[in-house]
Amino acid sequence: MFKNEEMEINLGPQHPSTHGVLRVKLRLDGETITHCKPVIGYLHRGVEKICENQTFFQGQVWTDRMDYCSAVANNLGWAEANEKLFGITVPRRAQYIRTLLNEFNRLASHLIWLATHALDIGAMTVFLYAFREREDILDMNEAFCGSRLTTTAFRIGGLREDMPPGFEKMARKFLAKFPTCLEEYENLLSENRIWKKRTVGVAMLSAEDAIALGVTGPVLRAAGVPYDIRKAFPYAAYAEMDFEVPTETAADTYARYLVRMAEMRQSARIIQQCLDGMPEGPVMAKIPKILKPEVNEVYHATEAPKGELGYYLVGEKGSTNPYRFHVRAPGFINLQSLPKMAEGGLIADIVAAIGTLDIVLGEIDR
Amino acid sequence: MTEPIIPQAPEVPEAPAGPYVYDYAASPQRQVVMPKTVPLPSYRTYLAEVKAAAEADEAKWKKMQADYETAKAKAEADGKDAPKPPVRPVPRKDDNDLKTPWPQEAKDADLLLLQELLGAKVQEIFEQAGELTCQIEKGALHEALLLCRDREDLHYEMLADQSATHYPAASDFAYSVVYHLTSISRRKRLRLRILVPEGFVPESACSVYPSANWMEREIFDMLGIAFANHPDMTRILCPDDWEGHALRKDYPVVGWGQRDIAFREDRGGMIERIALQKAGQLGINLKQPKAD
Numbered sequence: 001m002f003k004n005e006e007m008e009i010n011l012g013p014q015h016p017s018t019h020g021v022l023r024v025k026l027r028l029d030g031e032t033i034t035h036c037k038p039v040i041g042y043l044h045r046g047v048e049k050i051c052e053n054q055t056f057f058q059g060q061v062w063t064d065r066m067d068y069c070s071a072v073a074n075n076l077g078w079a080e081a082n083e084k085l086f087g088i089t090v091p092r093r094a095q096y097i098r099t100l101l102n103e104f105n106r107l108a109s110h111l112i113w114l115a116t117h118a119l120d121i122g123a124m125t126v127f128l129y130a131f132r133e134r135e136d137i138l139d140m141n142e143a144f145c146g147s148r149l150t151t152t153a154f155r156i157g158g159l160r161e162d163m164p165p166g167f168e169k170m171a172r173k174f175l176a177k178f179p180t181c182l183e184e185y186e187n188l189l190s191e192n193r194i195w196k197k198r199t200v201g202v203a204m205l206s207a208e209d210a211i212a213l214g215v216t217g218p219v220l221r222a223a224g225v226p227y228d229i230r231k232a233f234p235y236a237a238y239a240e241m242d243f244e245v246p247t248e249t250a251a252d253t254y255a256r257y258l259v260r261m262a263e264m265r266q267s268a269r270i271i272q273q274c275l276d277g278m279p280e281g282p283v284m285a286k287i288p289k290i291l292k293p294e295v296n297e298v299y300h301a302t303e304a305p306k307g308e309l310g311y312y313l314v315g316e317k318g319s320t321n322p323y324r325f326h327v328r329a330p331g332f333i334n335l336q337s338l339p340k341m342a343e344g345g346l347i348a349d350i351v352a353a354i355g356t357l358d359i360v361l362g363e364i365d366r
Numbered sequence: 367m368t369e370p371i372i373p374q375a376p377e378v379p380e381a382p383a384g385p386y387v388y389d390y391a392a393s394p395q396r397q398v399v400m401p402k403t404v405p406l407p408s409y410r411t412y413l414a415e416v417k418a419a420a421e422a423d424e425a426k427w428k429k430m431q432a433d434y435e436t437a438k439a440k441a442e443a444d445g446k447d448a449p450k451p452p453v454r455p456v457p458r459k460d461d462n463d464l465k466t467p468w469p470q471e472a473k474d475a476d477l478l479l480l481q482e483l484l485g486a487k488v489q490e491i492f493e494q495a496g497e498l499t500c501q502i503e504k505g506a507l508h509e510a511l512l513l514c515r516d517r518e519d520l521h522y523e524m525l526a527d528q529s530a531t532h533y534p535a536a537s538d539f540a541y542s543v544v545y546h547l548t549s550i551s552r553r554k555r556l557r558l559r560i561l562v563p564e565g566f567v568p569e570s571a572c573s574v575y576p577s578a579n580w581m582e583r584e585i586f587d588m589l590g591i592a593f594a595n596h597p598d599m600t601r602i603l604c605p606d607d608w609e610g611h612a613l614r615k616d617y618p619v620v621g622w623g624q625r626d627i628a629f630r631e632d633r634g635g636m637i638e639r640i641a642l643q644k645a646g647q648l649g650i651n652l653k654q655p656k657a658d
Contacts, residue, residue, distance in 0.1 A: 041603040046619075048588075053619050084495050087465040131541045157463070208558050211523050211550065214577025227550045236578055285463035294466050295412075298495050299527060299546050299557065310546070316405035323405050324613075328527040330545075336580050365603060 006034060011350065013042050019116065020361025024338070024350065031346050036339040040332075043365035051325045056082055056156060056291050059325065064150035066327065067363035069112050071151045072105035072141070073304040074363075079154040080235055081300035081311035085293050086156075094158035094283040095237040100171070100274040101153055102146065102236065103267040107178075109139040109305035109358075110260050114185060117355035121198045126188045133181050136174050143167055156291065158284035160183075171275055178268055186261060198254040203341040203353035206251055208357075213340065214333045217264065217307025219357060222248045222255040229303035241270050242275070253356040292318050298330075306330040306358050329363040396618045404536045406561075407470040407499070409492035427454055467495035474498050476520060476556060479644045483513055489561075497557060504560040504568055511574045514547055514556065522547035522556055525575035530562075530585045540564040541591055545571065569621060570596040588613035 011024040021042035027035035047066060051059040063078040064071040076098055083090060089097075115130035138148040143164055145153045153159075185187030189195045205215065207223040220227055228245040230238040248255035293315030302312040307330030314324035334357050341353045368435050386498035397489055430452040437449045451491035472478065474492040481488045492499055502510050514522040527546040528572045533539065539561035547556045571578035583602040590611035592599055601608065610617050 041605070044603040046612055047615075049619060052613075084467070087467045087495070089463045089465070169386065182478065185600075212576045214524055214526060214575070218524075225550065232550070232553045233555070287462055287464060288460075294468070295407050296467060296494060297407050297499075297544075297557075298497060299544075299579070301526065301548075301555075308526060312527060312529050312546070314405055314407075314531055314546070316403060319405075323401065324529075324531040326529040327525075328529075332580065332584075333577060 001186070009347075013039075015362050016120075019354070022335075022354070022359070022361055022364075024354075026342075026347065027349070028347060030069075033342050033347055033350060036342045036350070038335055038338050040335070040361070041365055043361050044123070045366065048325050048365040052322055055320045056322065059210065059322065060155070061150070061152050064152055065362065066329065066366055067304065067306065067309075067331070067360045068149055069360050070105050070109040070305045072153050073109070073302065073309060075152060075154045076102050077300065077302040077304065077309045077311050079156050080302065081298055081313050082156045082291075084298045084324075085296055085313050085315050086287070086291055088157050088285050088287055090158050090285055091282045092237070092279045093162075094285075095283045096274050096278050097159055097163060097283065098154060099237040099241065100271055101141075101151075103270045104137050104140060104171075106250055106267045107264055108134050108141075110264050113260065113305075113355075113358045114257075117352075118189065118195075120351050120355045121195070123189060123192070123195060126185055128183065129184055129188070133174075133178065136359045140167065140170055140174070141193060145168060155284070157287040158282075160284075162283050168275060168278075168311075171271065173270055175268055175275075179265070182261065182264060189257070190261075196254065198349075199257060199356075200250075200350060202253045202349045203356055204252050205337055205341050208339055210251075210337065210357050213337045215307070215337050217303070217305070217330055217334065217335050218256050218259045218357075219307070219334060219337070221245065222259045222362055223251040224249040229301055229308055233301065235300075235302055237274070237340065238270075243270050243273075253352050256356045290320060292320060297324075301328070304330055306332055306360070306363075327363070327366055329366060331357070331359040331361075331364040335359055335364060339340065393497070396620050397442070398412070398616055398618050401533075401535055401615055404533050406533060406536070406542060407469060407492075407494055408490060408501075409471065409494075410490060412469045416585045430454075469494045476554065480510065480513070481521065484510060497555065499557045500557060503560045504562055504566065507558070507560055507571070508569050508574065510558055511545070511571055514558070515574055520549070521551055522549045522554070524550060524582075525571060525577050528571065528578055528581040528585065530589050530591055532589055534615050538563070541589060543568060543585070543591065567592050567594045569594050572596055587611070590614065 007028045009026050009028060011026055013021040013023040023039040025037040025039060025044070026033055047062050051062050060075060060078055063074040067074050074190060110227070111130040111134040115127040115134070118126040141151050141153070142148050144167060145151050145160075205223060207225050208218070210220045210223050211225065211228055216227065224247055226245045226247050229235070231245055243266045246259050246266065248259050293346065295315060295317050297312070297314045299312045301308050303309075308328065309330050310328030312326040312328065313322050316323040338357065342350045345353070434449065434452050441448050470493045472493055474493060476490040477493070477498050477500055481491055483505060484502065486507070487503045488500060489503060490501040500510075502649060514520050524547070526548040528544070530541050530543045534543055541562045543562055545558040547558065548554075560568065568591065570582055572582065573595065579597065580602060582596055583598065583601050585591050585601065586593065586599055587601040587603050588611055600606065604612065
């Protein structure tokens with residue numbers, strides 16, 4: 001006997017493809033999704049409240065723990081938002097090293113995305129290759145700041161220390177081999193028939209919908225909108241860098257894959273320019289040991305690997321901690337578009353839709 | 367011949383007698399310190415503060431001069447040497463890379479256009495730290511959002527961020543709600559701000575910018591501002607039965623009553639010691655699991 005009624009199932013909270021603890025309530029008509037509702041909050045730690053009760057310098061370490069796959073990008077956003085709040089000018093050498101580390105971090109984040117996304121869809125091999133290169137980047141993180149994942153790489157006003165000896169050699173060695181590695185991944189995936197069947201035309205999100213839903217990052221660029229904050233509102237040393245903003249027009253999972261692969265090439269280009277044009281000088285601005293702001297509010301957005309990462313800070317006169325701290329997490333806003341992508345598609349494709357958004361629940365729930 | 371080493375039992379500190387109650391309400395993490403000022407950035411307030419500071423400075427200088435005159439007159443009468451004339455104090459200049467971004471008069475065309483279009487509904491426009499802020503009347507929010515989105519010369523397509531701040535020390539409002547708009551085509555950002563009293567239900571921005579959906583749910587969850595005509599006004603990060611709103615200033619860092627036994631506050635390990643002692647009285651060895 002067959003029943004014709006709709007079936008409700010829960011994807012998650014513990015499911016390997018949800019990259020954390022995300023629960024998605026699905027209603028199915030056969031294998032087609034008719035209704036999709038993401039349920040979040042399982043990793044909510046109250047980072048905003050904690051940072052409001054700590055000093056500006058102490059808040060830095062909490063930003064690592066939000067998006068642990070791209071901790072450096074989160075650090076950069078926090079440091080720059082604070083510098084905007086206090087009006088600090090950062091030395092040029094510090095800006096260059098920040099840009100350098102940020103781009104390495106983008107590579108690491110995209111590599112972990114590639115590895116897990118491919119693994120979700122069923123391509124096992126690329127996982128091992130991508131993690132091999134990611135390991136090198138984590139080693140460089142370790143050489144620079146002693147920590148691999150939760151880096152706390154920057155300080156408000158610059159850097160704690162200059163690049164360690166031998167770091168440049170490490171970076172150049174990595175850059176020399178990285179293009180070959182990218183080709184390896186592309187050989188495994190780009191023309192792979194199974195990969196294309198699972199990604200082409202899957203989880204479409206048009207440019208109009210993406211803009212209306214506030215979606216940023218590679219997902220927006222894969223819909224043909226060349227919006228990259230590094231170009232639109234340059235920060236750190238990006239104004240001096242020569243790079244392109246890769247876009248695609250297909251707006252599906254495959255297009256997002258192509259955009260991210262192209263972005264990795266651009267990141268390598270930026271790192272090369274940083275290494276070649278590294279200026280000399282101090283790495284820390286002259287700032288007092290205790291920072292007290294005037295009444296001010298800033299919203300500083302940076303282009304994290306996942307999209308627009310915004311920090312909103314309100315400063316209270318004479319106080320050592322922020323009066324209000326708010327994070328515009330790229331994953332939080334991007335995840336809103338999941339129903340739009342998944343509804344009408346097959347249940348097997350929701351795993352691709354979640355993977356292509358490149359979410360990290362640590363920053364979504366904060 | 368050496369003495370045999372007698373194994374000694376480790377000293378277990380005595381647990382206090384009677385029912386042990388940890389006073390977790392007294393924990394420093396549960397204390398609430400209410401803010402005393404209203405750090406709402408505003409050009410008007412800044413101008414008033416600068417004026418008041420200048421006046422105070424002038425009054426102090428006048429007093430110094432008057433004091434000098436009387437002291438001089440007194441010294442002349444007594445036949446002593448005249449005292450030193452006062453020197454006007456110069457503000458100290460710090461040698462550092464800090465340059466405080468003060469609020470500045472609005473010169474940007476977008477802000478001026480908004481003021482022209484909305485008239486008296488715009489309460490204030492100013493620029494600070496390179497960011498444009500437009501404070502509008504709370505009822506005119508929808509009108510302003512529609513203008514920003516649809517007009518060709520404004521064209522802010524995306525609502526990048528929406529957030530709110532609690533100001534318990536303010537008298538005529540309780541929250542500020544800010545909307546960070548981004549124009550992708552014109553590469554511009556704009557902050558719209560409304561001031562909302564306690565209990566007021568502002569209009570939801572969802573019908574203009576669908577991305578406001580989850581952001582408004584987060585504001586409701588964290589600060590307790592409900593939005594009218596929102597498709598799904600429920601909590602998003604906290605569970606549905608959570609008490610209070612965590613980002614309000616009257617909410618402690620460690621929440622209310624959510625954890626009756628606060629292990630993180632039990633720094634001395636008192637709970638564990640009591641458990642061990644109670645188990646020992648019952649003849650259970652908690653430290654070493656029994657072999658099968």
